[in-house]
Amino acid sequence: MAYGAIVSLGAATTAAAAHYLCRRVAAPPSTLPLLPPTLSAHILIQHSKLRRPRAAAAGVGGSLLQDAGATALVFGGAYGLVFTFDNLTRRCIIEQKLSRKLVHIFSGLLFLASWPIFSTSTGARYFAAFVPSINCLRLVINGLSFTTDEGLIKSVSREGKPEELLRGPLFYVLVLILCAIVFWRDSPVGMISLAMMCGGDGIADIMGRRFGSIKIPYNPQKSWAGSISMFLFGFLVAISMLYYFSALGYIQLDWMKTAERVALVSFVATFVESLPMNDRVDDNISVPLASMVTSFMVFGY
Numbered sequence: 001m002a003y004g005a006i007v008s009l010g011a012a013t014t015a016a017a018a019h020y021l022c023r024r025v026a027a028p029p030s031t032l033p034l035l036p037p038t039l040s041a042h043i044l045i046q047h048s049k050l051r052r053p054r055a056a057a058a059g060v061g062g063s064l065l066q067d068a069g070a071t072a073l074v075f076g077g078a079y080g081l082v083f084t085f086d087n088l089t090r091r092c093i094i095e096q097k098l099s100r101k102l103v104h105i106f107s108g109l110l111f112l113a114s115w116p117i118f119s120t121s122t123g124a125r126y127f128a129a130f131v132p133s134i135n136c137l138r139l140v141i142n143g144l145s146f147t148t149d150e151g152l153i154k155s156v157s158r159e160g161k162p163e164e165l166l167r168g169p170l171f172y173v174l175v176l177i178l179c180a181i182v183f184w185r186d187s188p189v190g191m192i193s194l195a196m197m198c199g200g201d202g203i204a205d206i207m208g209r210r211f212g213s214i215k216i217p218y219n220p221q222k223s224w225a226g227s228i229s230m231f232l233f234g235f236l237v238a239i240s241m242l243y244y245f246s247a248l249g250y251i252q253l254d255w256m257k258t259a260e261r262v263a264l265v266s267f268v269a270t271f272v273e274s275l276p277m278n279d280r281v282d283d284n285i286s287v288p289l290a291s292m293v294t295s296f297m298v299f300g301y
């Protein structure tokens with residue numbers, strides 16, 4: 001497990017470096033979706049003919065600076081988020097279980113929301129993936145007790161045991177890395193999957209623990225209140241994230257079809273989450289996986 005996490009970090013870092021050695025600056029997304037493909041291609045060709053080597057170098061340097069700054073900002077946000085909730089728990093302002101679920105909800109959604117601050121270069125996704133990769137390493141090092149970050153362990157574990165970091169939280173950050181590198185801002189699949197894993201699955205726990213008196217017939221550990229909350233909140237968060245990226249020009253969607261498709265993804269993810277298999281397959285694997293497969297089937301990209 002530790003070797004795998006270190007390999008994933010090394011791969012992400014190497015890929016980011018490789019991309020900057022031989023990458024082309026992609027056109028800003030805001031020009032492509034708003035212009036017909038032939039006209040935008042013509043503008044890009046004319047634009048590239050006019051670009052002198054020094055201007056191109058400035059473009060590469062500008063993107064590198066932007067991505068490095070964005071990475072530092074998101075990295076600080078990650079530490080700040082865990083530090084904040086750890087303090088709220090230590091001061092007994094919120095209980096540990098609720099704190100953990102709020103970290104689960106906000107970490108991934110804020111990470112997803114940060115993607116537009118990275119540049120339009122093809123290597124930007126690797127800079128974005130660097131933050132969850134470092135957190136992956138942090139979870140492994142603490143999970144194996146090489147170091148002891150009490151704040152981290154209390155914020156993300158159920159019972160304060162370091163080894164807990166090697167399950168749910170580790171799978172969670174690996175999904176963040178996968179969505180950033182494979183789907184990025186170009187596909188709704190990653191956006192919907194993170195909305196379901198972070199928003200949907202997170203709210204299911206919070207609402208289920210509080211209002212879940214009527215249990216699901218095939219799984220007495222889960223309740224109708226938790227599952228219905230997951231379906232509705234997951235759907236709303238997914239649609240909101242798609243609208244956010246669409247408004248910024250990264251994706252274009254037919255909203256009537258999109259609402260139907262996202263409802264189907266939310267239903268499938270909620271059903272999978274309700275199944276009695278959490279002791280064998282963690283929700284942070286089954287929910288995003290079910291969301292990715294269903295999203296890819298209905299959106300096609």
Ligand SMILES: Nc1ccn([C@@H]2O[C@H](COP(=O)(O)OP(=O)(O)OP(=O)(O)O)[C@@H](O)[C@H]2O)c(=O)n1
Pocket residue numbers: 100158168204205206207208209212221222223224225226227230273274278283
């Ligand atoms: N559909 C759901 C999901 C969760 N719950 C409630 O929330 C608790 C924790 O939910 P679960 O999904 O099992 O959380 P885990 O992922 O196992 O917990 P953690 O995220 O803390 O690892 C359950 O015991 C149950 O009381 C529920 O009632 N209905």
Ligand SMILES: C/C(=C\CO)CCC[C@H](C)CCC[C@H](C)CCCC(C)C
Pocket residue numbers: 073074075077078081100101103104106107108110111114131132135155156157168169172173176284
């Ligand atoms: C408790 C969690 C999962 C168990 O179901 C969440 C673990 C969260 C990680 C320890 C921290 C992840 C941080 C993100 C990679 C980056 C967040 C950046 C944002 C700007 C706050």
